[in-house]
Amino acid sequence: xxxxGGRIALVDQAKALxxxxxxxxxxxxxxxxxxxxxxxxxxxxxxxVSGALHGDTRLGMRTATYARDLIRRLLVPYGFFFAIAYVxxxxxxxxxxxxxxxxxxxxxxxxxxxxSGGALDLVVNPVLWFLPCLALTAATFQFLxxxxxxxxxxxxxxxxxxxxxxxxxxxxxxxxxxxxxPVVDRSHRLAWGGDLLPASLFFYAAxxxxxxxxxxxxxxxxxxxxxLVIGVLLTSLLVVGRPLFGAVDMxxxxxxxxxxxxxxxxxxxxxxxxxxxxxxxxxxxxxxWLARNTLIIFALHPLMFIAxxxxxxxxxxxxxxxxxxxxxxxxxxxxxxxxxxxxxxALHALVPSVVGARSRRRPSSSSLPPGSHSPA
Numbered sequence: 001x002x003x004x005g006g007r008i009a010l011v012d013q014a015k016a017l018x019x020x021x022x023x024x025x026x027x028x029x030x031x032x033x034x035x036x037x038x039x040x041x042x043x044x045x046x047x048x049v050s051g052a053l054h055g056d057t058r059l060g061m062r063t064a065t066y067a068r069d070l071i072r073r074l075l076v077p078y079g080f081f082f083a084i085a086y087v088x089x090x091x092x093x094x095x096x097x098x099x100x101x102x103x104x105x106x107x108x109x110x111x112x113x114x115x116s117g118g119a120l121d122l123v124v125n126p127v128l129w130f131l132p133c134l135a136l137t138a139a140t141f142q143f144l145x146x147x148x149x150x151x152x153x154x155x156x157x158x159x160x161x162x163x164x165x166x167x168x169x170x171x172x173x174x175x176x177x178x179x180x181x182p183v184v185d186r187s188h189r190l191a192w193g194g195d196l197l198p199a200s201l202f203f204y205a206a207x208x209x210x211x212x213x214x215x216x217x218x219x220x221x222x223x224x225x226x227x228l229v230i231g232v233l234l235t236s237l238l239v240v241g242r243p244l245f246g247a248v249d250m251x252x253x254x255x256x257x258x259x260x261x262x263x264x265x266x267x268x269x270x271x272x273x274x275x276x277x278x279x280x281x282x283x284x285x286x287x288x289w290l291a292r293n294t295l296i297i298f299a300l301h302p303l304m305f306i307a308x309x310x311x312x313x314x315x316x317x318x319x320x321x322x323x324x325x326x327x328x329x330x331x332x333x334x335x336x337x338x339x340x341x342x343x344x345x346a347l348h349a350l351v352p353s354v355v356g357a358r359s360r361r362r363p364s365s366s367s368l369p370p371g372s373h374s375p376a
Contacts, residue, residue, distance in 0.1 A: 008052065008053065008211075008214055008215055009282045010214050010215075010218060010274065010277060010278055011049050011052055011053060011214060012282065012287070012288070012291035013277040013278065013280045013282050013287060013291070014045070014049055014273055014274055014277040015049060015290070015291045015294050016277070016280065016286075016287045016288075016290035016291045016294075017273055017276060017277045017280065017290075018042065018045050018046060018049070018273060018294075019290055019294040019297050019298060020290065021038050021042050021045075021273075022038075022042050022046075022297075022298060022301075023297065023301045023333065023336065023337075024038060024333065025038035025039055025042055026127075026301065026302065026305065027305075027329040027332060027333055028329075029323070029324050029325060029326060029328060029329040029332075030326055030329050031326065032242075033239055033242070036242050036247065037235070037238040037239050037242060037269070039247070039248050039249055040238055040242075040245055040248045040256070040265040040266070040268075040269055041238070041248075041265055041266045041268070041269020041270060041273070042269070043130070043250045043251075044199070044203040044250075044266035044269065044270060045203075045266075045269060045270050045273055046130070046134075047134070047137065047199075047200045047203040047204045047207070048203045048204065048206055048207035048266075048270050049207055050134060050137075050138065050204055050207065051141065051203065051204035051205055051206065051207030051208040051209075051211075052207035052208060052210065052211045052214050053207075053211075054138065054141060054142075054145075054204070054207075054208050054211075055211065058142065059142070059145060059146065066139075066142055067139075070135055070138060070139060072353075073356075074131050074132070074134055074135040074138070075131070075132070075135055076353075076354055077131060077295055077299070077354055077355065077356075078117075078128060078131040078132055078135075079114075080351065080354045081125070081128060081131075081299035081300070082114050082122075082124065082125070082128055084299075084300075084303070085124040085125035085128070085299075085302075085303060086110055086111075086114075086124045088124070088303050088306075089102075089110065089123070089124040089125075090107065092306065092310070093105075095310060095314070096310060096313055096314055097313075102123065105123060109121070109123075110122065110123055110124045115191075116189075116191045116192070117129055117131075117132035117133065117191055117192040117193060118189050118191070118193075125299070125302050125303065126251070126302070127298060127299070127302055128299065129193060129251045130193075130251075130298070132191075132192040132193065133192055133193030133196055133200060133251075134200070135192065136192045136193060136194060136197065136200075137193075137197060137200040137201055137204050138204070140197060140201060141153070141201060141204050141205060141208070145205075145208070150205065150208055150209040151209055153201075153205040153208075153209070154202065154205045154206050154209050157198060157201040157202040157205050158202050158263070160198040160201075160202075161198040161199055161202045161259060161263065162259050162260070163198075164198045165198055165199060165255055165259045165262075166255075166258075166259055168188075168195055168253055169253055169254070169255045169259075170252060170253040170254055171254070172247040172249065172252070172254050193251070195253070196250055196251070196253075199250060199255070199262075200250075202263070203266060203270075214274075218278035221278075224279065227275045227278055227279060228275070228276075228279060230271075230272075230275050231272050231275030231276045231279070234268050234269075234271050234272035234275065235272045235276075237268055238265065238268055238269055238272070241265075244257065244261065245257065245261045245262070245264075245265040246258075246261060246262075248262055248265065289341075289344070292356075293340070293344040293355075295355060295356060296340070296343065296344045296347055296355055297340055297344070300340060300343055301336055301340065304335075304336045304339050304340070305332060305336060308332050308335050308336065309323065309332070312328065
């Protein structure tokens with residue numbers, strides 16, 4: 001599959017499928033057997049795809065040019081979506097159950113969290129941790145890749161992951177991901193996900209190393225039926241092997257039962273996603289919309305979840321049992337994507353440079369989040 005206009009068709013299809021999995025994974029009323037397998041690989045997937053889109057054009061940029069490019073693609077959107085989330089948080093922090101949750105959080109504390117990029121303190125929208133972490137990962141990769149080959153980078157970052165991560169890994173609480181985990185000592189967390197760098201760099205470098213293969217026509221790998229069978233088998237491994245892999249949530253330093261299992265689960269999930277993504281109709285409007293708007297969907301869906309839940313609790317006065325049911329989760333999911341459609345259109349019209357819209361005369365090397373920007 002060739003890369004057209006700076007894009008890789010299979011990567012766009014993987015982005016489309018991946019962002020749906022991210023949103024589904026945040027519907028906490030869904031059953032564990034669905035949520036836990038998604039958490040095993042959804043963030044490694046996005047680091048992997050970002051690395052796959054780190055091509056020769058960016059590798060050839062001068063340092064100052066690349067820094068400006070990285071700021072435009074990742075840090076400006078980080079600031080923009082933080083500002084939206086912060087205003088939303090100020091407007092809703094004293095409503096309903098949120099008043100107890102944020103009673104001891106002063107108005108200025110989220111601003112400090114914005115500077116550090118720490119997910120545990122980004123109470124206004126915790127998912128935004130990914131953007132500064134991805135920026136740090138991409139910058140580190142850019143520096144190292146100019147000096148070392150792709151395969152040595154994968155091997156060395158993998159070894160670093162095996163050595164460093166066991167020293168910092170945390171264990172989730174018994175109710176994760178439905179309840180609170182352990183209290184993590186924030187004083188030992190590094191800014192911009194620096195403590196996650198061994199893990200993020202490994203999957204980023206792996207995606208870059210496999211870049212050429214991802215540009216090939218999937219039919220050249222395997223027939224359609226075999227890709228479907230392999231995708232089902234890999235997905236089944238994640239679902240059935242949940243107790244073996246353990247709980248994974250990168251931004252909270254949960255790396256499963258061991259780093260080896262974390263790496264294996266990530267590889268299985270990425271492989272399964274690529275198999276299923278290769279079966280999607282790449283020219284379908286919904287696939288193209290998802291791939292083009294991954295950044296917006298990623299950044300806004302938590303706020304829409306909160307607004308819809310608030311409407312159910314305070315506006316419709318639904319019972320706690322109803323709000324905790326999978327049926328409500330499906331409705332919440334459907335309403336979120338319905339709201340995201342006009343939201344993405346509005347942002348493309350009002351702030352096209354922030355959300356990744358570009359002139360047709362300029363080739364785009366769009367990546368994921370998650371974003372419609374190219375994160376590498």
